[in-house]
Amino acid sequence: MRKMKLVMIGNGMAGVRTVEELLKLAPDLYDITIFGAEPHPNYNRILLSPVLAGEQRLDEIILNPLEWYRENGISLHLGKKVVDVDRRRRIVTAEDGTTAAYDRLLIATGSTPFIPPVPGKDLEGVVAYRDIADTNTMIEAAQRYKHAVVVGGGLLGLEAANGLMRRGMQVTVVHIAPWLMERQLDEVAGKMLQKSLEDRGLRFLIGAHTTALIGDRDGGRSGRVMAVQVKDGREVPADLVVMAAGIRPNTELAEKIGLHCHRGIVVTDTMQTITDPRIYAVGECASHRGVAYGLVAPLFEQGKVCATHLAELGIGRYTGSQVSTKLKVTGIDLFSAGDFMGGEGTEEIVLSDPYAGVYKKLVLKDDRLVGACLYGDTVDGSWYFKLLREGRSVAQLRDRLMFGESNIGDTGHQGHSKAAEMADTDEVCGCNGVTKAAICRAIKDKGLFTLDEVRKHTKASASCGSCTGLVEQILMATAGGDYSAAPKKRAMCGCTDHSHDEVRHAIRQHKLLSIEQTFRFLEWRTPSGCTTCRPAVNYYLLATWPKEATDDPQSRFINERSHANIQRDGTYSVVPRMWGGETTAAELRRIADVVDKYKIPTVKVTGGQRIDLLGVKKEDLPQVWRDLGMPCGHAYAKALRTVKTCVGSEWCRFGTQDSTRMGKELERALWRMYAPHKVKLAVSGCPRNCAESGIKDVGIIGVDSGWEIYVGGNGGIKTEVAHFFCKVKTHEEVLEYAGAFLQLYREEGWYLERTCHYISRVGLDHVKKKVLDDADHRRALWARLRFSLEGEPDPWVEFDKARVDLRQFEALSA
């Protein structure tokens, strides 16, 4: 079969990343040809600043060496600028006459520096700051000359100025706006930055308009620049002028060949140009929904989407990114994201300590974080950025928000410990034993830029996810400082672009009743999903359409498939249910007999007051269940686990309420309840709280006048004290309120999201509104939960109805 021909114009970061993604998806689909105007293979443009500053060498920033192109069979034309495309005959022509035919064309021409039209801009010694050639010119100039002027006090200009200063030049920055980096910083932070750069030796002309570059007038007519003149007539000596007044999408070729351009080549969500669907554009040259991005992470997102389309999977959609900024000047901590200026309808929280060189501004709108500007202390940058991206309510955190993640009662997992202060040998991810050094090495050696990539290559934060913030910080510090985050919404997994919410919504809206239907309807990328999406979708189907949706046992983890807990040696543990933690002599005798009969090695009391039989062989499980004659404890499932109780008023001399009875009633009402994650309850008879109700998904505490209900506690990875929810009088009310809360969680929680994470995502106010303020809604929720649980089989008794595949317990023989 004839291979299709893909031609790419531009050999930069965004384009080559797109080709890399394409080769992963469809290595044999295309003959690929790449034209690059520069004479170098693909390099990491972000790291030009450290190269200029003498912190890294050019050969260290090559991303894809020439062997890579060879190994992948790519025809590479370096140093050849493409000057024409015949769209009718589909032929690309370069300056030197080289041609290439295409079936699909990818334009990734990046951007060009904006050179203000001032007299003298063509003099020798005037350079832009864009590529290796510019960087080399600047490095050479620094060896021969003394005075440099940088026109433009934005991100790029300051990095250039810092680099030249580090190479020994006397540098003045001429900036037209009232403060530095006005696109990323507010006035206070901008002025603090200026002060700190002045202390390092940079000079500034702020609010100064460059009117002319003056050439060598009296000496030997070398035509070299000599000074920069600003509007008020002042002149600054300059042997080198760096123009860093901004960049413009490079659309010269695109315009010439008739592609619609408006602040970039206009592309659709599939990165196809709107003029010609055979032609794609990614990177800084593309304009997507009116935005041309200049940071690497969004460009890589675009590349990924473009690759899926080129690979003819054709279902990826790019929907835009939110970006954050950091300055790559060593020793200056600066971070901004979102709407950091604030204004009409927003509120600001500001902390300013000029003496210590710390300034932080958080901008809130409708209880949500919409912008952040940090100077001097950026440790919480990634956390704020996460809050900003998720757009969740921060009303609960408001009073502590400014003090950062470390002050919200976290015990060292979500990344507040300062990544920068960690030693290389310190462990970052406890689940997978990944050290900081291993993460840094992977980021540098493999050229990683996004959290997902780090997860894939190192496994850090790929298990429980509690170290995600920390990994993000390391990424920000290591990936050339230009790490900026990911898409606005998070896809469920690599098999789809849809988020958890979108999948749940589609299942409800279109009454999807099986995994197959769901995958087909939402155009899943993989035929049988993966271990992330299948269990999640299976749960969403069952939770949304109880008694109607088809349960798929093969999409459940082994524990739920065999109704016991798999242990490290491949044996299982069995936990019979004891309502409210109470048992009888008869039950204990039966348990003891089972232990003897099946030679079960360990019998242990669990943290939830149940008896655990550990080391049961898989083939014995059905007999163990039968002989126990007790209901299934669901100790293995994403479901109601236990209701822990104290002895309460029946025996305890302090007890005010009959907590054991309350616990038994709750457990009988809720058992067999599947949920996004495990659910644990506790009931204490008095405020002494012997059942530890304060760290349970739902905790009940008996007081003289009734019951207090707490929600969203967690004794797990990250200890979380439950929120006080409400106070009620009767047993019936406890059931109704607790049940309604749990049903809301079942309907809105993302799979594998515990109640504490669910609440922190949607906000406690939302939960209160749905359960406490609206009695009809509460009763409807409680009714829906009872409907779901009615007739739900006990898998240990009703094998057939619970769809237990008994074949799994028998071995075949060979």
Added chain:
Amino acid sequence: MTQWKPICRVDDIPVLGARRVARAQGADVAVFRTAQDKVFALLDRCPHKGGPLSQGLVFGEHVACPLHNWAIGLHDGCAQAPDHGCTPRFSVRVEGGEVYLDAEELQTIAVDDSELQAQALLRRVAA
């Protein structure tokens, strides 16, 4: 001449599931069935910590180990990058809906449970 030993019918293995095959000697063998009814066989031990692969979740042509979610390729028994390590694989023949394994392989591959042995055999199988 390969001696093919009948094990079960394809239908005896759940779609996107597995069955465990006990041998006279050595660790169990796991036989897997994909959504397209392709059948594969691997030693029932994950190369990571020996987890029983027959109990894992099957997706595409991979199985996720039930212990730590390593994805193992059904066609070669190797872990998906960045994890590495392989578990021995067994030849499978499907004819008339019946699944057969190679009798010689069943008697020789990884019969001594030690990991070393398994790896040595794996190298031989690969060669």
